Each structure stands twice: as structure tokens, then as C-alpha cells.
Amino acid sequence: MKLQVTQANLSKALGTVARVANSRNPLAILSNVLLKTEKNRLSISATNLDIGITHLVGSKVEKEGSITVPARLMQDFVSSLPDSVLNLELTDNKLHITTDQYESSINGILADDFPVMPAIKEGVTWKIPAAEFKKALSQVVFAASADDARPVLNGVYFNSVGSQAVAAATDSYRLAENKIGKSGKAVNFLVPASAAQDLLRIIADNDKEVIVTHDDQQVLFTVGDVSLVARLIEGNYPDYRKLIPSKFSTVAKLARADLINIAKVSSLFARESAGSITIKADKNTGVSINAIASQLGENTAKAEAKITGGGEITLNSRYLIEALSAFSSEDIDFCFNGKLEPIILRSSGEPNYLHLIMPLRS
């Protein structure tokens, strides 16, 4: 292998893929990145066996070849170099990287040993506008569970309502659902939330579309020169739609920034009570949040709101703050029924997005 590549391109590609490589994995080669010439391009890949990411960059290839090198060293090294043309040459499993100022050699492991994720041979393919998809997915993915007890809840559930693709995630305490564009055919698969997070990082602001290809086992997302393949989570996703109330006895319309502010201040007094805050909607006085810390003190905070109905409900302040922060519109509707039923956050400015939070017993 002998080639030339710009520092900027190689550094960007290493930044995309290297975080998937894991230096703590007992299989040493999984802490490496694979460099491989593909005609007049250089392919840079990393995998943790569940997710694989490949970034192709333009390169002046003099001699084809491939090698794997330690991901962290390679990324830190290349990102520290000044922006210039780098000469890469392989001799005896040592990758030599030279510029005017620097001469390095990095010890590699043969590319033959690098585990490559199987290709998707017969899959369904559809395209989604990139910016819209990125925003919609980012509003959903954080609601997935971080707890391994129920693996299906560690995923983002891609499914469809008619020709409309929908993404949903829940940790059983809160649920987020968003429309993510037209899939054409009906889809139904479960992507690990960690892969969805990696995908969000990959989609750049100037990317036009995301191409989705999946079969029963894997999904491939292609964005420009980057592709991410992930092993799907097996299992049946809960029938979450039956949880979503369609009517509400109380709806409070208010400025989202106001509700975030009073929720944040209240959460400071809710540290002793596992985040428990009580939200009250009153036609005359607006929305107020009360939090009581038996040791430290208590706090009541108010915000103006337009209210139909009235009542109070107790929530985990973290879930409320995270949900409110996921919206981008100025106004928010805070909707609920009795004390034991889930609340819904929605905004007329973001009609595709819905966020549900289960109440705490007060």
C-alpha cells in the first residue's frame, strides 16, 4: 500500500469511525481501524461487531493494499498534524506516515484478521431527506432505555403507519415518537439506540439524504461517503400506541422557555426526592411547580399559561426537562388527565412529534 491523502480528509474520516473501535475489547484487532485502498479512494473502517462504520476519502493511490492500525493513536496522531499532504506507505506491517516535518511508523495488524460485517444482499431500500431525519431521530433516541434488562427497550423502533415511517423509543417511564418521512413500503425493525446516536453524529448539515437498506438481521444507513451498518435488536416491541391518550381533561399552553426554567429551578429542590416535582395548572394563576426537600427547603415557581381544565400531577423533573429540551418551538402544550395517567407534551409548531411521560405517585 502506498498513497497520498490530505490530513484534513484522513482526520475527518478517523473522527467518524474511530469511536466505534474499543481499546478495552479483549480481541485486540477491534481497537484498530482498517485502512484499505478501493480504486482511487481510501476506505477507513471500524467495528465493534454490533456496529460498523466506513468512511471513503479521495486519495492518490500508487500501490493498493490494506492494514489495520491502533484507532486511538492513529486518530490522535493525524488530528495533531498540520493540514498538508500525508504520505502513507506500508512495509512489513508497519505503516509509515511522513510529511515535511514528521516521520512516523505505526505497527499494524494484518487486514485479513479484521472482522467485516456481512453485506445485506436482499433488502428493502428507501431514502429520507437528511436534515429532517436527523432532527426527528434526535428527538426520539434519548428516550430509549440505558438499562440492559429489556433489550428491546435499548432500541429505536422504526415502523410505519401506512406509507409514513415512524421512529419511537421508550424506557417504560417516558416515550417519544416522531414521523421520519415516507418509507414507501411498510417497515418494522429495531435499531440499537447506540447505533442511532452514532448515525446522528455522522449526518452533517450539508448532507442531502440518508439511504436506508435493511433485511431481517441488519440495517445499513448510507450518508454521502459514510456508511453505518448495525445488527438489529431481535424481539417484539411493545404495542406503545395504546398508551397514548387521545383526550385530555387539562391542557396548559405556555412558552416552552418558561416551563423549562421553572422546571430546572424546581429540580434543584427535588434532588432528595428522586426528582419528584408537582405541576399544578390553574385557570386563574397559571402553571406552578412545587418541589419539597425535607432537609434543604422547598420551592414554588410560577409561569403564565392559557389553561383549559385544571388539576395537578407529579413527574420526574429530569424527564420533563429532557422532553422540553427536545422540542424547538416557542410554545408547548402540557396535557394530562388524572394523577395516574401519562402526560403528553406536544407543540403546534412540531406536529409530527409527541412526547409522553408517566406520572410519579404523589
Added chain:
Amino acid sequence: MKLQVTQANLSKALGTVARVANSRNPLAILSNVLLKTEKNRLSISATNLDIGITHLVGSKVEKEGSITVPARLMQDFVSSLPDSVLNLELTDNKLHITTDQYESSINGILADDFPVMPAIKEGVTWKIPAAEFKKALSQVVFAASADDARPVLNGVYFNSVGSQAVAAATDSYRLAENKIGKSGKAVNFLVPASAAQDLLRIIADNDKEVIVTHDDQQVLFTVGDVSLVARLIEGNYPDYRKLIPSKFSTVAKLARADLINIAKVSSLFARESAGSITIKADKNTGVSINAIASQLGENTAKAEAKITGGGEITLNSRYLIEALSAFSSEDIDFCFNGKLEPIILRSSGEPNYLHLIMPLRS
């Protein structure tokens, strides 16, 4: 106690003092801040028994009084409030804080129990221009030891050469020394590096002078409305001046940014060897740094330099990078003698500052 204070002033004062309060201290009151009216001002204090910080802010005092409240909650709470006038009122050891939107009550502990550091009765007092002092002290303090084995090395040593005050710090592997202004009288005392770090945070860009007062036990730094008192470290500071070479067989003059860059890149290859890098000065080829990682590979990096003499020396890359980063001038002199003698970094643009690093055995 009943008073009014602006959110901005109270939040700033809490930001200055609250970090000294320690919520892990078994003495509960040390995790509190003391609020106390002083004529038409509010004094906000915290202490960890070694350091005490007090910030005075303007306030409309209706009724005098004092109380201590949990520092972290108070700081987080006040900083979350919108900028407005806060009403503070004490009833039954509960501090009520109210605005248009918020009503809080925070449980306090009686101010009588708060440990106040003793006043300095007969001390030496001198003044230093604030900006100059801040820069000089920041170039020194990071060289102090973080290891408790030799307490004197945890301090910044204030001493004088004639009427010139000097600050020095060393962890026995490196040493930094800087002139910090005229003290008038001879001074000789040892300030905990942690207190010096706190002092650096307190000095704002628009502060004019720092007033230093000390006796045998304590030092008081006063900067505008803020005062910091610290218990001095007892013990004799090593006679460090005899370590500083006055003649060098090799001096390399080069751009500081170039030397930082090649040191940083080289340090990536020095992770396996506890940071060991070898710097070579050669009249014909300039300065080069070589680092070898037996497992990962090796690297040689070059920079242009004007060299008298020539030779090589092995250093810890972290010490070299930290020292170079402490300078602000464009050019640096890298000066050394044999392989076993300390190197000196100095710059004609910062004639008061000197940084010494002990070599590693190569």
C-alpha cells in the same frame, strides 16, 4: 435578617465563594455559606478551615442578621433565577427567597456555629498590580506538587530578592519562578497552591491591585470586594536557586508554537514510556523530537531553530508541554548542558519568568 439584593450580584458572590465549601466534610456547616449583613452590604463567606473567602455585595438592608445555608443548593438556585431583585428574609432559621415568579425557603444553620478564620492583627502589607500579578502567579502555581508526601512542595513560595518579590513552585521534577512585583520589605512565606489557584480565579480582568497582608500563620489577599485568607504551610522551602544553571552548552531558539506542536505529536508515541521523549538540537537540522513506543510504533518530528552548541536530552513530554503552554511569547529558548543536568526554558519577551525541568535517564 431582611434585605434586597440583585440576582446578578448574589450569583457572582456565590460563584466566588461556594467552591470552597465542601459538602463531603463531616462537619455539616462547612458545606454552607455564611450570609451576614454588614451595614448596607451583604457579606457572603465560605471556608474549609484552610482557606476562607468573603465577597461583599451591595444590598438594601431592612433588618440586620445572619444565617448559613447549603452552598451548592444556594448557588445552583440563585444562578438559575432570572436577573431581578431578590427578597431575602429570615424566619425561624429558614431563609425565604422570593421574586415575582419564585417562592423558596431554604433551611439554614445558625451563623454562630460557623467557623471564622482568625484576623491578622500585626502583619506586613504590600500592594501588587493585579493583572501583572495574576499572569505571573499563573505561570508558577501549576509546578507545585499534588502529592502530599512533602507538604512544603504543595505550596507556592513567596520570597524576595532585595525589594523584588518572587514566587516559586516545584514538585522536584520541574520548577517555575517568576518576579511578582515590589514587596518593599523582605517576605518569606508559603501559600498552599490550592489557595493560589482560588486566588487566580478571584482576580478579575478589571481589578487594579491585590493587597497582600501576612503574619507568621496566615496570608490575606484582598482584591476589590473579595478577600481570601489562607493558612500558611509551615516548613523550610528547599534552596532551589542553587539548582538553576547559569551557563548552557546548548541553546536552541525557536518558535514556541512549533516546539509545542512537535512535543504534542511526539507525546502520543510516548504513552507507553511514561511520556519519555528525546529532544535533539543540531546546528544543521534544527530541533527534532523522537519518541518510541515499542508496541505501537515511533515518531520523529522536526522544527526549524537557531542553535548554538548541540546535543540531546530526554524529558517527560507532559512537563515540556505544560511549561511551553505557560509562556505567552512567540519565541522560546530551550537551554541545556549535559544529559543529566536540568534544562531551562526562557523567553526574551518574558524576562521575569524561568522554567526548569529535570531530565529523564535515557
